Amino acid sequence: MEKKEFKTKKSAKTLQTAREAGYFGKKMLTSALEAQKEGRPIGWSMVTWWEGDLIAKAMGMELVYPENYGAFCAAVRRAEPYLEIADAEGYPNTLCGYARNCIGYTKTLADNNLEVPADAPGGGLAKPVLLISSGAACDARYKWFQALGRYLNGVPVWTLEMPQTGLKEFYLPGNKEKNLAFILEELKEFVGFLEKLLGNKMDYDRLEEMLAQTLKTLRLAYEVDVLRKTVPSPMVSQDFWSVMIPHLYLPEDPEAYEFYQKVYDEVKTKVDNHIGAIPNERYRMMFSELPPWHSIGFFDDIAEKFGIAMVIESWNYHAIKPMPAEELEGVTDPLEVIARLSYHKFTEDNDTARRYDASPGFFNARYLQWAEDYRADGFLAHPLMSCRPATYTLLHTKNSLEEKLKVPGVVIDGDIIDLRVFNPDEAFSKMEAFVETMDHYRELRRKAEMAW
Amino acid sequence: MSGAKSTGLARAAELYSVRGQRARELKQEGKKIFGYFCCYPPIEIMTALDIVPVRILGNMDEPITIADGYLPPVMCVFCRSAFDIGMKKSYDYFDGFVGAHACDGAERTALIWTNYIKTPCNFHLDIPHTAHNSAVDFFKQQIAYFQQAVEKFIGQKISPEALKDAVARHNRQRALVRDLYDLRKPDPPLISGSEMLQVLIALMCIPVEEGNVLLEEVIQEVRERPNVQAKKSRLLIWGSLIDNTAFTDLIESSGLNIVVEDTAIGTRPFWHDIEETQDPLDGIAEHYLKEVLCPRTFRDSGPSYQEDSEMRFGYLKEFAKYWKVDGVFANIIRNCDVHGYEVPVIKDYFAGLGLPVLVIEQDYSTAALETLRTRFQAFAETIG
Numbered sequence: 134m135e136k137k138e139f140k141t142k143k144s145a146k147t148l149q150t151a152r153e154a155g156y157f158g159k160k161m162l163t164s165a166l167e168a169q170k171e172g173r174p175i176g177w178s179m180v181t182w183w184e185g186d187l188i189a190k191a192m193g194m195e196l197v198y199p200e201n202y203g204a205f206c207a208a209v210r211r212a213e214p215y216l217e218i219a220d221a222e223g224y225p226n227t228l229c230g231y232a233r234n235c236i237g238y239t240k241t242l243a244d245n246n247l248e249v250p251a252d253a254p255g256g257g258l259a260k261p262v263l264l265i266s267s268g269a270a271c272d273a274r275y276k277w278f279q280a281l282g283r284y285l286n287g288v289p290v291w292t293l294e295m296p297q298t299g300l301k302e303f304y305l306p307g308n309k310e311k312n313l314a315f316i317l318e319e320l321k322e323f324v325g326f327l328e329k330l331l332g333n334k335m336d337y338d339r340l341e342e343m344l345a346q347t348l349k350t351l352r353l354a355y356e357v358d359v360l361r362k363t364v365p366s367p368m369v370s371q372d373f374w375s376v377m378i379p380h381l382y383l384p385e386d387p388e389a390y391e392f393y394q395k396v397y398d399e400v401k402t403k404v405d406n407h408i409g410a411i412p413n414e415r416y417r418m419m420f421s422e423l424p425p426w427h428s429i430g431f432f433d434d435i436a437e438k439f440g441i442a443m444v445i446e447s448w449n450y451h452a453i454k455p456m457p458a459e460e461l462e463g464v465t466d467p468l469e470v471i472a473r474l475s476y477h478k479f480t481e482d483n484d485t486a487r488r489y490d491a492s493p494g495f496f497n498a499r500y501l502q503w504a505e506d507y508r509a510d511g512f513l514a515h516p517l518m519s520c521r522p523a524t525y526t527l528l529h530t531k532n533s534l535e536e537k538l539k540v541p542g543v544v545i546d547g548d549i550i551d552l553r554v555f556n557p558d559e560a561f562s563k564m565e566a567f568v569e570t571m572d573h574y575r576e577l578r579r580k581a582e583m584a585w
Numbered sequence: 586m587s588g589a590k591s592t593g594l595a596r597a598a599e600l601y602s603v604r605g606q607r608a609r610e611l612k613q614e615g616k617k618i619f620g621y622f623c624c625y626p627p628i629e630i631m632t633a634l635d636i637v638p639v640r641i642l643g644n645m646d647e648p649i650t651i652a653d654g655y656l657p658p659v660m661c662v663f664c665r666s667a668f669d670i671g672m673k674k675s676y677d678y679f680d681g682f683v684g685a686h687a688c689d690g691a692e693r694t695a696l697i698w699t700n701y702i703k704t705p706c707n708f709h710l711d712i713p714h715t716a717h718n719s720a721v722d723f724f725k726q727q728i729a730y731f732q733q734a735v736e737k738f739i740g741q742k743i744s745p746e747a748l749k750d751a752v753a754r755h756n757r758q759r760a761l762v763r764d765l766y767d768l769r770k771p772d773p774p775l776i777s778g779s780e781m782l783q784v785l786i787a788l789m790c791i792p793v794e795e796g797n798v799l800l801e802e803v804i805q806e807v808r809e810r811p812n813v814q815a816k817k818s819r820l821l822i823w824g825s826l827i828d829n830t831a832f833t834d835l836i837e838s839s840g841l842n843i844v845v846e847d848t849a850i851g852t853r854p855f856w857h858d859i860e861e862t863q864d865p866l867d868g869i870a871e872h873y874l875k876e877v878l879c880p881r882t883f884r885d886s887g888p889s890y891q892e893d894s895e896m897r898f899g900y901l902k903e904f905a906k907y908w909k910v911d912g913v914f915a916n917i918i919r920n921c922d923v924h925g926y927e928v929p930v931i932k933d934y935f936a937g938l939g940l941p942v943l944v945i946e947q948d949y950s951t952a953a954l955e956t957l958r959t960r961f962q963a964f965a966e967t968i969g
């Protein structure tokens with residue numbers, strides 16, 4: 134690929150609260166560094182959609198998230214040297230960009246006697262006592278931690294299980310309960326493993342507290358999603374990608390909840406006063422899946438020029454829809470609540486998938502539902518060179534939206550780490566042409582007497 | 586096909602080159618044919634109901650065209666190719682389609698497949714990521730669901746005896762494949778890597794009994810014929826699968842003899858027998874989850890890097906010794922993550938055994954193969 138200088142383009146963000154959200158990313162990194170100073174155990178964790186994090190934290194672990202660190206290093210333009218190290222170590226350069234960033238970083242950590250290098254971006258990731266992998270949605274998310282054994286000699290890896298049965302199979306009699314029982318069984322094993330590793334007992338009261346707080350935070354984050362259905366859209370993706378950090382990584386933190394109250398209030402005020410996030414909303418689009426972190430400002434440009442509001446985005450980063458009350462009826466074991474909570478993330482769209490006869494339920498069906506709920510005019514698919522799992526279903530989703538709901542899609546290539554893949558000029562011209570496509574499909578929907 | 590007339594290696598070559606032919610004939614005779622992805626769906630269940638299991642493969646000779654509109658280029662090319670030829674009706678004779686969560690690529694391809702390629706019976710088999718005890722139990726339940734789905738489709742229950750019998754017949758096949766592998770022990774080996782590949786793929790397209798007859802014929806033929814192979818450096822292949830003899834021919838004409846392949850068409854499906862357990866599903870679940878040694882399954886980490894590597898790859902040391910291997914080819918189909926993440930550890934592990942490793946990421950296309958020749962030749966020279 135031709136090497137050319139690439140300018141990052143930050144977004145202005147439309148919400149004041151979104152501008153304040155960076156605090157939480159910094160808080161995670163500094164808490165881990167403080168924990169290291171105090172001799173408290175540090176874990177590196179994949180995003181587990183709350184399956185493993187709460188348990189580890191209730192056991193007194195401080196967690197950091199190398200996936201998030203990858204995005205951070207890319208955003209501050211410090212990923213490249215790490216990617217080069219990973220390449221030199223012999224890892225194929227087609228692997229996940231976050232993983233390669235982390236492998237490169239971990240090699241520098243190992244070379245520095247496992248002391249965080251003084252020049253590490255954001256203060257670095259402190260040495261872990263445990264790596265928490267997850268099999269959910271992406272193979273990289275356990276193969277990558279397994280690979281770190283080369284540098285973190287003897288640091289154990291625990292892989293969390295998340296069943297991913299097919300859509301039809303999900304509805305087989307008893308299957309859902311069996312899946313849940315399996316997750317629960319594994320979570321118990323995980324607790325036992327942690328107790329042995331850390332030499333202390335699980336504090337179930339603490340876990341329950343954290344869980345209660347998590348459920349509250351997730352509900353509030355979901356309420357914000359609901360407000361976003363309003364026309365004109367009171368909040369756009371440029372805002373969401375900042376405000377999502379607390380609910381995805383720190384939902385048990387009371388500060389995260391307070392923060393979402395502020396987000397909610399700000400968005401609600403806009404809704405009540407019919408104020409759109411962008412002043413000239415003409416087209417409402419959905420975005421899938423991981424954004425070009427280094428170029429979020431691109432969305433400001435297409436908003437200004439074409440009146441495109443990115444009204445909803447990135448299924449995998451969103452809080453769950455609240456679970457139906459009967460789902461938790463009589464459930465007292467916090468581990469079981471966690472099992473149900475995380476499983477819900479991967480199965481909550483199965484009914485939609487069934488209704489539309491469009492599997493899989495995860496990564497895909499939600500966009501069909503969202504197209505209706507958010508009155509979407511278009512779908513922006515962002516295939517990534519280095520995050521395959523978030524890319525696999527994009528074309529299929531685009532096809533389904535066009536075929537079933539007359540909502541057209543546009544494909545713009547990019548990457549989460551490699552800045553050079555995203556060509557802002559080309560992307561801009563594509564959007565220019567796509568505006569006409571959206572007009573055309575709008576007409577088709579009108580003729581078909583669809584609701585939007 | 587004049588299938589009934591030819592025998593042994595010639596028959597294997599025919600079955601290999603016109604892969605759906607025998608299954609289509611059997612379908613005409615009234616048999617049901619099921620396609621399945623990867624080496625994880627238990628074929629014993631299909632055999633027990635007299636269904637012919639056919640392994641879904643891609644086609645390295647066929648340019649990918651239709652799949653471009655469905656599966657993005659960053660996906661494993663093998664999966665894209667399989668889907669592409671599926672859309673081009675190569676598998677239109679299937680009565681059933683069995684997808685599996687073997688790796689992300691295979692899983693997502695299978696899930697997307699059912700939206701566009703319709704077959705009367707579909708099942709998606711979930712496979713846990715770990716080999717923990719509860720994972721084996723969970724997997725057993727999923728296999729039981731699979732069994733029920735197929736029974737419902739056929740309209741007949743599988744008796745435990747029928748399942749045990751199917752297990753025995755497939756175990757017999759596994760044993761015969763291992764016997765055939767033994768014939769690669771001499772130097773030069775008695776059977777080439779390309780011939781071996783033809784036999785193994787042939788087995789994946791025909792009923793187990795026919796496969797066992799074929800294997801017996803091949804073993805006898807290979808034992809009795811004069812050995813025409815030249816002495817060359819002995820190669821172990823590890824990694825993503827190879828399903829086209831154009832590739833093995835290229836390797837073997839570059840100064841190397843392939844003597845063993847730890848891949849999804851090589852040793853992995855055949856190396857371990859299913860234990861005869863009282864409930865046959867126990868043995869089946871244990872076998873597929875614990876004993877099919879693909880890096881897609883996470884095995885608990887060892888107390889140190891070295892011990893972890895030993896726990897995960899110790900069998901490769903045995904392979905290398907048994908087949909007197911001189912070097913290793915790590916074959917990575919581009920975008921195959923489960924193997925890609927293992928490259929440095931595999932190199933470390935074999936380096937510890939004094940064996941050099943040639944790593945190649947390739948694009949699963951015969952059109953692009955020739956460019957690899959010089960790399961194999963150079964490798965052969967280094968280890969020769």
Ligand code: SF4
Pocket residue numbers: 200229230231232271272273274519520521522523549
């Ligand atoms: S491939 Fe994608 S989902 Fe997987 S670890 Fe990388 S960024 Fe995360």
Ligand code: SF4
Pocket residue numbers: 661662663664688689690691825826918920921922923924
């Ligand atoms: S080649 Fe790799 S990615 Fe492709 S199906 Fe096989 S294991 Fe999966």
